[in-house]
Amino acid sequence: MTETAAAGQTAAPAAPAGERPAPPRDADAVLEALDPEQREVATSLAGPVRVLAGAGTGKTRALTHRIAHGALAGAWQPTQVLAVTFTARAAAEMRTRLRDLGVPGVQARTFHAAALRQLQYFWPQAVGGALPPLVEHKAQLVAQAASRLRLRVDRAAVRDLSAEVEWAKVGMLTPDAYPEAARRAGRAAPAGLDHLAAARVLRGYEEVKTDRGVIDFEDVLLLTVGVLEEREDVARTVRSQYRHLVVDEYQDVSGLQQRLLELWLGDRDDVCVVGDASQTIYSFAGADPKHLLDFDRRHPGTRTVRLVRDYRSTPQVVGLANGLLDRAPRAATRARVELVAQRPAGPAPEFWENADDEAEAARVAAWVQARLAEGHPAREIAVLFRTNSQSEPLEQALSARGVGYLLRGGERFFARKEVRDAVLLLRGAARSDDGSSPLGSLVRDVLSGAGWSEQPPTASGAVRERWESLQALVALADDVAAARPEDRLPQLVGELDERAASQHAPAVEGVTLASLHAAKGLEWDAVLLVGLSEGLMPISFAADDAAAVEEERRLLYVGVTRARERLVCSWTLSRTPGGRASRKPSRFLDGLRPSSAADAAPVGGARGERGGRRRKGPSLARCRTCGEPLTTAAARKTGRCEDCPATYDEGVFEALREWRSRTAAEAKVPAYVVFTDATLVAVAEATPSDAAGLAAIAGIGPAKLDRYGVDVLAVLSGSSSAG
Incomplete structure (x- = not known):
């Protein structure tokens, strides 16, 4: 040769x-x-x-x-x-x-x-014989190493241990040197183990490889x-x-x-x-x-x-990217390149403050649909987030509008193994649900067997992502219980089936959904960066480490610089509709975003009034019947305590239900995607006469107002005339 x-x-x-x-x-x-x-x-x-x-x-x-x-x-x-x-x-x-x-x-x-x-x-010639076979995946070998040590590990833990094996080997660390090096680097021990136990797995992994006569990519x-x-x-x-x-x-x-x-x-x-x-x-x-x-x-x-000449992005996008790094500590920007835009001017970056994750997802879907209607190719639009677990509400919102999407760097939410396994457990438990336990408590008990815990794991990686997937199911159960107290596990499982069925998007051209890490090296005409709240950006487990925080800043910088023309930066004040507005915008946006919530165009009940004055906190909602504070999401949506009698006209409510059924059937989506029962009750009780009154009802943001407002007002007007 x-x-x-x-x-x-x-x-x-x-x-x-x-x-x-x-x-x-x-x-x-x-x-x-x-x-x-x-x-x-x-x-x-x-x-x-x-x-x-x-x-x-x-x-x-x-x-x-x-x-x-x-x-x-x-x-x-x-x-x-x-x-x-x-x-x-x-x-x-x-x-x-x-x-x-x-x-x-x-x-x-x-x-x-x-x-x-x-x-x-x-x-x-250097060793003799043929090169040992190359194994492309470590999971099976890591699992065997853990089994030899009598450690009980699941699939997510195996993934995290595999990542730790790779980190140690690319750092040229022996198993003996690993514990001290990992502690020095501030790495949390994987899979709930301590560093010494992880080192034993690393050593066992090498022994398994030797026994099998194989090598891995790091080898x-x-x-x-x-x-x-x-x-x-x-x-x-x-x-x-x-x-x-x-x-x-x-x-x-x-x-x-x-x-x-x-x-x-x-x-x-x-x-x-x-x-x-x-x-x-x-x-x-x-x-x-x-x-x-x-x-x-x-x-x-x-x-x-x-x-330094940036040929990709408009001056507006470049200005935001430079501003993001301008606010980093000097030591963190050594050898920094300050970009100089070469393209013509474009639209200013948009900053969205949303009431909750559902409102954010709805707004994203409405914005995307509007761009598609203007002729923008779906493949030139991307929605980027910090963790794969953030994709579920976005998938649901896009599917509800019939917008195709491609999930890059991760599985669809309902295709994830932990989610599929959890739904099977819930389906089994539904057969014996006797109604003696609150729905939320029952779901928590069932999912505890799948690895869910009240407190999130301290480790990052696959273990954390699996917990977040299960936590999303727990949160959904709470939302269902708040909106429909009579529902039990069979109804929850039915809703999960409907949601899974409605999320099948064409696997051809579609809007890209991707984590910020998966977006590296790519670019799009329009990029929406969602979930830019403290705890997600920077991620919570990085918040106490200055070096980790700066890596999170760089990750956001990568996200910003993926955009050629349009850029949206979005965050939420609460995770769930009606929840406490305890979230804050990412610290990385300080000095870059508009100074008032009014300028940031709040949506779905977000902080800030139309006149521009910023409220210090949300006002206390009270029952329209008895005047007592409303403490649940469902009560705040309907505007009355759950124990107070309904005030809507049955004929109006039935007319709205019939309209919702027809609309959902035409769009081929579940009825709840149009309006939930709680929102429908609130509309029937308020009977608004114009768009402003309809928009004041919780659960009806700009997207749903644009799509359904005229029809709903027509139904209400027709019912009033008939009466």
Whole structure:
């Protein structure tokens, strides 16, 4: 086998004739489409180069044109260039661009892919025999390791332990060194274990792998490092093959990847790294921006180029992104890139303050539907959130309006295993529900067997997400009990079935729903950032750690910079309708959002009056019949105590129910999606005569007012005439 094959070299096929524009044929032509800073990157072909590239500044263009310029100028051989990045998608995009520039043959791969090709070739001569099989998923091995230690772990705990195995290995930590390193890093012990118990699982995992004769993805890097360290002849072969190294997304490099890069490089300095410390959001997986920040110290004579011209976003979006970082501590913004917008002006970012999560989701769905009606493609709209558990009300609201969506980086709420298992438990318990326990208490008792607890787990990750999924079911039970006190478990299970059935969206073009982490590297015309309340942004378990808080700020910065033209920042005052308004907007929005709730356009009963004066707190609602304070959500919605007699006309109420049934059937959604029973009762009792009166009823926000207001007022008018 040749050295080219040994290092994983494959020739890229030529582009079919006529399908692509003719590539430039000389080095100068490659530079014509670049701005001054990008051109500086492309022409800096020798020595160590560090590119500090802000979001949307064309770093991939600068990198690929640098490689093409070096090759077309005769300074480099394409087959002697290794460009490494972090996702297969990014590597494929780089290869495509290089081919379009007339430079096939460059190796653009992920760290793992490049290391694996090398390891597969050199293993027989360095170790002997064939490379052990690679396992793509750790779960089964981690579960077996825990079982050997007689630890009872469920699926979520196994996922969290697997993540901890990866963190330890990319940090090149032995099981013995792990506990102290994890404590130093402020990592909570996974799956409810202490660090010593987690270390035993890590050791057991390695033993299981050895027994099975397999390796994992982290072993690919570790073993490649080992071979290059121990076999100088192998290291020389690799270095002679790859004379020029390029590393994209360098802020995400782990200690292990950095060590591999150093071994690829040897005593040479022909390396170019590109990154943005302000987009470091994977510290939990071992990423460390110090490699980018300290690059010039490790490589004297480094040439640093800053890409600051943002071609992605409007000046309004860029201004908000810069403002977000302006408010970070100075130490947290070292080597920061301040963006300079290049696009024409666009709409100002919107700031929404909502009464609760349901109102927020309804407003999001109405806004999205309005954009689609204007002709905006669904694929160019994204709704981003901090945790996957926040997707459920958004899925429901979009489905209610018939808006298709794609859930990226997570499962649909009702498709999640913990949710499916919980519904099965509730379905079984419904058969024996004798009505002796309150619905909320009964659901809590049932779901305790599925892992729900009164207090959320201190650990983050899959365990926390599973708890949040179960907590969403508990909260739904409370809402049902408040709105319909007569309902029991069979009715709750029926509602869950209806909700699951109404959330089947077409798996083709759709609005993107994604976590902020899953959105990294992507962009859309319009982005809605939801749930920007304290406790979610920054996330609660990061609130007491200054470094973790700043990573949360960077995560929000990534979210903001995904938007090209339209940006919405939204938060809620309460989790549930009628709940106590105890939430506050994210601290990261201080100084960026409008100073009054009126300017923020409150919706669904949010704080703030139309005249602009800000209330210190919500007013106390009282029963229209007896004057006593209303203490439940259902009572506040109807405007009277549950014990006080209903005041609506039966004929009016029946007319409204018939209208709701017809409307729900036409839209192919459950009746509750149109209006809940409690809202229908409130409408029948208030009998408003105009849109303002209808909007004053809890549960009827702008979205439902726009969609159903005229019809409801017509029903009320017709019933009045008939009477």
